[in-house]
Amino acid sequence: MAENEKMFPVKIITPDRVFYTGEAEMIEFNSTSGQLGVYKNHIPLTTVLAPGAVIVHEAGGEKIAAVHAGFAEVLPDAVTLLAEIAEWPDEIDVSRAEAAKKRAEDRLQAKAADVDLARAEFALRKALTRIDVKAM
Amino acid sequence: MASMRDIKRRRSSIQSTQQITKAMKLVSTVKLQKAKNRAEETNPYFNAMYKTVSSMLKRSGTIAHPFLKPTGSDKKAVVVITSNRGLAGGYNSNVVKLVTESGFKKEDVVIYAIGSKGREALERRGYQVASDDSDVIEAPVYEDAAEVCGKVLTAYKNEEIGEIYLAYTHFKNTVSHEPTLMKLLPVELSGGGDEADSNILMNYEPNDEEALDMIIPKYITSLFYGALVEAVASENGARMQAMDSATSNAEEMISDLSLKYNRARQGSITQELTEIIAGASAIS
Numbered sequence: 001m002a003e004n005e006k007m008f009p010v011k012i013i014t015p016d017r018v019f020y021t022g023e024a025e026m027i028e029f030n031s032t033s034g035q036l037g038v039y040k041n042h043i044p045l046t047t048v049l050a051p052g053a054v055i056v057h058e059a060g061g062e063k064i065a066a067v068h069a070g071f072a073e074v075l076p077d078a079v080t081l082l083a084e085i086a087e088w089p090d091e092i093d094v095s096r097a098e099a100a101k102k103r104a105e106d107r108l109q110a111k112a113a114d115v116d117l118a119r120a121e122f123a124l125r126k127a128l129t130r131i132d133v134k135a136m
Numbered sequence: 137m138a139s140m141r142d143i144k145r146r147r148s149s150i151q152s153t154q155q156i157t158k159a160m161k162l163v164s165t166v167k168l169q170k171a172k173n174r175a176e177e178t179n180p181y182f183n184a185m186y187k188t189v190s191s192m193l194k195r196s197g198t199i200a201h202p203f204l205k206p207t208g209s210d211k212k213a214v215v216v217i218t219s220n221r222g223l224a225g226g227y228n229s230n231v232v233k234l235v236t237e238s239g240f241k242k243e244d245v246v247i248y249a250i251g252s253k254g255r256e257a258l259e260r261r262g263y264q265v266a267s268d269d270s271d272v273i274e275a276p277v278y279e280d281a282a283e284v285c286g287k288v289l290t291a292y293k294n295e296e297i298g299e300i301y302l303a304y305t306h307f308k309n310t311v312s313h314e315p316t317l318m319k320l321l322p323v324e325l326s327g328g329g330d331e332a333d334s335n336i337l338m339n340y341e342p343n344d345e346e347a348l349d350m351i352i353p354k355y356i357t358s359l360f361y362g363a364l365v366e367a368v369a370s371e372n373g374a375r376m377q378a379m380d381s382a383t384s385n386a387e388e389m390i391s392d393l394s395l396k397y398n399r400a401r402q403g404s405i406t407q408e409l410t411e412i413i414a415g416a417s418a419i420s
Contacts, residue, residue, distance in 0.1 A: 011184070013180055013181045013184050014181060015178055015181045015278045015358065015361055016174075016177055016178065016181075016278075017177050017180075018177075018180045018181075031341060032341075032342060033341050033342050043339055044338045044339060045338070045339045045340075045341060046188075046192055046338055046339070046340050046341070046347055046351070047340070047341040047342075047347065048341070048342075048346075048347060048350045048351070070354065071347075071350065071351050071354065073188050073192070080184060080188065082181065082184060082185055082188065082354070082358075084278060084354070
């Protein structure tokens with residue numbers, strides 16, 4: 001039972017589906033202020049997600065997913081990630097991500113006046129996250 | 137009494153109308169099924185978002201944030217979600233009625249239309265329409281909702297509008313849809329909720345204001361998206377019902393006309409016979 005006391009429920013929900021629900025020992029994710037690892041009995045925290053890999057440490061092993069935007073609500077006994085986009089590695093199309101990466105890089109390089117830099121940067125980070133998660 | 141030919145013509149015209157309504161009913165049944173599944177898949181996100189945001193706002197106590205207090209403007213933005221196509225019974229007019237009978241002053245209301253039927257109806261009544269994103273309703277995706285949301289929130293931040301409302305049709309189940317007018321901003325919390333929950337002090341990262349700044353737009357966007365998906369389901373549900381009753385009305389009219397047609401036919405035969413008999417007896 002000692003093992004089970006460390007576990008807490010984790011939920012990842014996107015607008016289209018309930019992406020993941022389960023019990024975990026720890027969850028790692030990227031917030032806008034850096035990487036976070038959350039164990040049970042964390043202080044209550046609400047933070048904004050940055051594009052990155054989410055690693056759920058389950059009793060049986062790890063689960064990795066790419067999460068792009070949204071926010072996380074951390075409570076002492078539960079963690080909920082409300083993500084706008086979330087994908088498992090096998091749902092990621094690497095060639096598309098590479099293409100998107102190149103497109104975004106070109107845009108950032110060009111620095112033309114009509115290019116929305118923030119948007120291009122976000123697209124680049126999304127593409128990089130996808131490639132990283134797939135490679136993990 | 138109408139002539140046989142007239143009755144026949146009318147009957148065949150109703151018959152072809154019935155074929156159309158029947159086909160439309162089948163199409164909207166299939167579409168409803170799809171839209172319903174999507175609405176059900178969206179629900180968990182929508183509910184979790186609502187729960188999180190309302191508990192967050194309760195815990196955060198008195199954060200002075202622009203989204204939480206009224207701006208100076210009297211203008212009210214109403215996002216009206218209707219369909220692009222008609223023949224859906226009272227679906228569109230119910231939503232429009234919601235706006236016209238809301239008690240808002242016409243000159244204070246700014247309409248953000250999604251769905252051309254609602255936009256046309258409100259324009260005719262003299263409302264000011266700020267934007268029109270009617271093509272969104274055909275296949276709503278989250279990005280569309282985010283775009284509309286961005287537009288409305290920018291106007292709110294610039295203090296062009298003071299309140300944001302959402303008028304859409306809530307999809308309860310296949311046969312029951314409820315036109316709903318919802319206040320989005322400034323955020324109003326309904327219900328007490330459990331008090332024990334609110335004793336935990338919530339921490340925000342990077343800080344209160346920035347976190348709320350990013351979360352509230354997401355909250356509004358998720359409400360928009362949920363409303364869009366539900367509206368699509370309601371539209372198809374309403375159309376299915378309307379077409380179902382149209383089909384059965386046509387059925388009724390056809391049987392009525394068939395009866396009339398047979399009577400007229402019998403009448404003309406009888407009349408011819410009488411004429412022949414009368415003619416024969418006159419000769420003899």
